[in-house]
Every structure is written in C-alpha cells, then in structure tokens.
Amino acid sequence: MRKLLRTIFLVDLAQGLWVTFRSQSTKNIYTEQYPAERPKVAERYRGAPRLNNNPDTGETLCICCDLCGFACPEQLIVVSSVRNPETRRKELTNFTYDVSRCMFCGLCEDACPVDCLELTQDFEIAQYSREGLIWDRQMLEEGPKPTQYSS
Amino acid sequence: MATQTFLDANELVLNMGPQHPSTHGVLRVILNLDGEKILGTDCVIGYLHRGVEKIAENRTYPMFTPYVDRMDYVASISNGLGYCLAVEKLMNLPAPPRAEAVRVILTELNRIASHLVWLGTHALDIGAITPLFYTMREREEALKIFENYCGARLTTHAFRIGGLQYETYDGFEEQVKAFCDAMEPRIDEYETLLTGNRIWIDRLKGIGILTAAECKQYGVTGPMLRAAGVKWDLRKAFPYSGYEKYEFDIPTRENADTYDRYIVRMQEMRQSVRIVRQAVANIPDGPIIAKVPKVVKPVPGEVYVSIEAPKGELGYYVVSDGTNQPYRVRVRPPSFINLQSLEKMAKGALIADIVAIIGTIDIVLGEVDR
Numbered sequence: 432m433r434k435l436l437r438t439i440f441l442v443d444l445a446q447g448l449w450v451t452f453r454s455q456s457t458k459n460i461y462t463e464q465y466p467a468e469r470p471k472v473a474e475r476y477r478g479a480p481r482l483n484n485n486p487d488t489g490e491t492l493c494i495c496c497d498l499c500g501f502a503c504p505e506q507l508i509v510v511s512s513v514r515n516p517e518t519r520r521k522e523l524t525n526f527t528y529d530v531s532r533c534m535f536c537g538l539c540e541d542a543c544p545v546d547c548l549e550l551t552q553d554f555e556i557a558q559y560s561r562e563g564l565i566w567d568r569q570m571l572e573e574g575p576k577p578t579q580y581s582s
Numbered sequence: 583m584a585t586q587t588f589l590d591a592n593e594l595v596l597n598m599g600p601q602h603p604s605t606h607g608v609l610r611v612i613l614n615l616d617g618e619k620i621l622g623t624d625c626v627i628g629y630l631h632r633g634v635e636k637i638a639e640n641r642t643y644p645m646f647t648p649y650v651d652r653m654d655y656v657a658s659i660s661n662g663l664g665y666c667l668a669v670e671k672l673m674n675l676p677a678p679p680r681a682e683a684v685r686v687i688l689t690e691l692n693r694i695a696s697h698l699v700w701l702g703t704h705a706l707d708i709g710a711i712t713p714l715f716y717t718m719r720e721r722e723e724a725l726k727i728f729e730n731y732c733g734a735r736l737t738t739h740a741f742r743i744g745g746l747q748y749e750t751y752d753g754f755e756e757q758v759k760a761f762c763d764a765m766e767p768r769i770d771e772y773e774t775l776l777t778g779n780r781i782w783i784d785r786l787k788g789i790g791i792l793t794a795a796e797c798k799q800y801g802v803t804g805p806m807l808r809a810a811g812v813k814w815d816l817r818k819a820f821p822y823s824g825y826e827k828y829e830f831d832i833p834t835r836e837n838a839d840t841y842d843r844y845i846v847r848m849q850e851m852r853q854s855v856r857i858v859r860q861a862v863a864n865i866p867d868g869p870i871i872a873k874v875p876k877v878v879k880p881v882p883g884e885v886y887v888s889i890e891a892p893k894g895e896l897g898y899y900v901v902s903d904g905t906n907q908p909y910r911v912r913v914r915p916p917s918f919i920n921l922q923s924l925e926k927m928a929k930g931a932l933i934a935d936i937v938a939i940i941g942t943i944d945i946v947l948g949e950v951d952r
C-alpha cells in the first residue's frame with residue numbers, strides 16, 4: 432500500500448528534485464573559473480622543478496653529487512660539472528631536466544642532500560614543443576613564466 | 583528438418599569501444615547479437631598496456647613505487663600500500679604504528695574516492711547525470727586531503743617502503759574529520775537520488791547476476807563477491823596495516839545482481855567513514871618510517887601480499903634474487919580478474935544492459951592492461 436502511494440505521488444522523483452533544488456544556492460558553487468581565477472595549490476604540491484640558489488650569495492646550492500640523477504626512476508636528470516683545480520670542488524656547468532618524461536614523483540627532491548632541487552607549486556608547464564620541455568640550468572633557476580590571465 | 587531462412591541467420595557482430603565512453607577507458611567488447619539480445623561477448627584488452635611488470639625488473643625497489651600508482655589510478659594509494667607491504671614483508675621491516683594509522687586513513691579515503699568515481703560514472707551510464715556532479719564534488723575534498731598531505735592528487739606516491747615520507751601537515755586531523763562529517767549526509771543524499779528511483783531499480787534489478795559459486799569459479803573478489811552473500815574481506819580475513827584494531831562490518835547482500843552491488847558499495851563507503859573516524863581519533867605518536875637501509879636489498883626469497891583494494895583483492899607477488907632490483911613483480915589486479923565474468927553476466931542480456939554490467943564490475947583499464 433505504502434509502495435503504491437509512493438508510486439502514485441512520485442515521491443522518489445520529488446525527493447530527488449528536492450536534493451537538486453537544495454544545491455541551487457549560489458553559495459554552493461564549486462566550479463573554479465580557471466584561467467581567470469587561479470587555484471591555490473597545496474604547500475607540498477609537486478610541480479615544476481627548480482634549482483635553488485643561496486639567497487645571500489646568489490650562487491647555486493648544488494654540490495653536483497648527482498644523487499638526484501641516481502634516484503630518478505626515469506633517469507632524466509643530467510648533471511654536468513667540472514672540478515675546479517684550485518678549490519678541488521665540483522662546479523656546476525649545466526643541469527638538464529626533461530620535464531616531458533618526469534612523473535613528479537618527488538624521489539629526486541627527497542634525495543637531494545642540500546635542498547637544492549625542489550618541486551615547486553608552479554603547475555603551468557605546458558610548452559609548444561617537445562624541445563621546450565627539456566629544461567636547462569637557467570630555466571630551472573628562473574622557473575616557468577606562464578601567461579597569467581585576469582578577469 | 584527445418585531449413586534456415588534469412589530470418590534465422592541474423593546474428594550480428596557489433597564492436598563496442600575502445601572509444602566508447604561507457605567502457606570506462608579503452609576496453610573493446612565485441613558483441614555477438616541476435617537483435618537486441620547478446621549471444622556472446624569478447625573482450626579485447628591491451629590498449630593501455632605499458633609493461634609495468636617488466637619495468638619493475640629494471641628499477642630498484644624504491645624506484646618502482648611511483649609506477650604502481652599508475653595501474654589503478656583511481657585508487658593509487660591502495661596500490662602503493664600493497665606494493666610497500668609486499669617489500670616490507672620481504673625485508674621483514676614492519677612500518678611503525680604511526681605510519682600504519684596514517685596509511686589506513688589515506689587508504690580508506692581513497693576507497694571512498696574510488697567508489698565515488700564508480701558511483702558517478704555508473705549512474706551516468708544508466709542515464710542519471712545528477713549524481714556525477716555531487717560525487718565529483720565530494721571526491722574533490724578527498725583529493726584535496728591527498729594534495730595537502732603528499733603534493734599530488736591522483737598518482738600520489740604517498741607511501742614509501744618502510745613507512746611514510748611525509749609527516750602529516752597541520753590541520754590534517756581536522757580536515758579528515760570535517761570530511762567524515764560532511765560525507766555521511768552526502769551518502770544519504772546519493773541514496774535519495776538513486777536507491778528509491780524507479781528507473782534506477784528497473785535498470786539494475788536482476789541484471790548481471792553472478793552467484794557465489796560462479797564468483798568463486800571466476801576468482802571474482804571485492805564488492806561483487808560480497809553482493810553474492812559471501813562475507814569475505816581481506817581486511818578481516820588477513821588483517822594488514824593494523825586493520826584488526828578497527829571495528830567495522832562487512833556489508834553483504836543476497837541477490838548478486840547489479841542493484842545489490844550498488845547497495846554493497848554504498849554501505850562500504852559508510853564503513854570506510856567509520857574506520858577513518860576511529861583511525862583519526864588516535865593516531866599514535868612516534869617515527870613515521872622504519873630504519874630502512876640506504877640500499878634496499880632484500881634477501882633472496884619470494885612473497886605474496888594481498889590487500890582489499892576498492893575493486894577486490896589486489897595482490898603483489900615479489901621475487902627477490904638478492905640484488906637491489908626485483909627479479910619479478912607479478913600483480914594480481916582485481917579489475918582484470920573481475921572482467922572475466924563479463925561474458926557470463928552478459929549472455930542473454932540486452933544491449934542496453936551491457937553498460938550497466940560493465941559499470942557494475944568497476945574496472946579501471948589502467949589496471950586491466952597494466
């Protein structure tokens with residue numbers, strides 16, 4: 432009997448519509464207006480890589496240990512260095528990072544002993560060509576410069 | 583002796599997929615049809631094959647952890663947990679209690695997220711578009727927790743061998759609790775939209791029946807087995823990662839049809855919320871990672887560890903030959919094995935039911951093809 436009444440008066444339909452109706456309030460908008468409204472990603476977000484410089488001297492923090500290259504499952508980091516004959520220390524000449532093959536797993540970041548290589552919060556790393564995705568040292572230090580739109 | 587006329591010989595072969603949106607990825611099903619009736623199905627898989635098991639043989643143990651996330655990308659945290667547990671068992675290196683609690687929280691949140699994706703897409707296939715928006719909204723909250731915790735949303739790489747890499751962030755407990763509080767009324771909301779809906783009931787009741795005996799025959803696990811009335815959950819049967827400490831029920835149903843699987847999964851979400859609540863209430867203090875040697879080099883041996891992933895039993899069989907790379911990693915993916923039952927369930931059904939049946943198996947093609 433109860434079932435029959437529910438069927439006649441379309442109770443299930445009304446209940447469903449009520450749920451939809453409750454969500455009509457403009458306070459409940461969840462859509463992000465992406466290019467105009469840039470989302471704030473988490474602090475630990477693993478995005479575009481960056482090589483950090485010493486903030487006081489402006490010199491790179493990298494000690495050319497190549498641990499990041501060994502840690503990477505995709506083997507996409509190439510660290511080139513020369514040994515300075517006077518100070519007997521390795522000096523970074525170039526650092527290439529193939530972002531197109533990177534899966535942003537963060538293993539390289541964890542391996543770095545001096546917090547030089549870091550995956551940052553920049554998430555807009557699209558490029559027009561594949562070559563553009565192979566980043567060199569300069570690009571890694573400066574970071575990507577995405578076009579920003581505002582409404 | 584009756585002669586065959588053109589009216590009898592009307593068997594039609596129809597290709598469904600690999601680009602069909604209701605196949606949840608790139609599954610191709612060759613349907614043998616007699617009018618609307620399905621006489622047989624043939625699954626063609628492998629469009630997403632990446633050779634994950636082979637990749638494992640060329641990577642060290644810690645290096646392979648990010649790859650397992652890419653199999654079942656909807657429930658990547660469960661995959662990571664299974665692999666880490668397998669290697670930990672091989673090395674006899676249990677994770678500390680704090681790591682176990684955080685693992686349980688994240689895995690259960692991932693189970694909810696996975697079931698939400700399933701619910702939204704399954705309802706969408708049947709023709710109910712509204713639940714998709716709501717489920718995606720809640721899933722977003724769960725993904726935000728993952729993003730805050732480990733920095734990625736989908737392929738999270740949250741766990742490491744021996745424990746966790748990241749300490750929980752400030753406000754982790756509050757955010758998880760807020761998610762739990764929000765989730766329960768939301769599940770009621772989905773049930774309002776679907777459970778009593780007569781179109782939903784008509785489309786699902788009595789479709790795709792797979793009895794308990796057939797489930798066991800095919801090796802089908804997870805919610806499909808429980809909807810057939812078998813009380814089998816690896817979290818209870820072989821507790822791992824401290825699941826024995828939490829109180830929860832195993833929801834089961836009797837009719838073994840698509841509708842019952844829907845009910846079982848809804849109940850499972852509620853149970854997951856219950857587990858998360860218990861786990862987040864007392865996360866023990868202490869280290870988050872065991873003393874893992876710099877080079878992970880297990881002694882020669884082999885191990886099989888299986889966990890209850892959202893889709894069923896997810897097993898990792900790892901063979902070590904004493905070097906720092908696994909000799910063999912074999913994955914027992916629940917989706918792949920559950921997919922076998924498609925032919926059995928689809929025989930005799932109508933074309934319109936095949937989307938419901940594919941949806942109810944809850945497959946992820948990344949895991950089927952690996």
Ligand code: SF4
Pocket residue numbers: 502503504505506507508532533534535536537538539540
């Ligand atoms: S994030 Fe992962 S894949 Fe990318 S460079 Fe670092 S270790 Fe390699």
Ligand code: SF4
Pocket residue numbers: 492493494495496497498499500510542543544545546547548
């Ligand atoms: S691990 Fe760090 S310090 Fe070593 S080479 Fe890489 S970026 Fe430089």
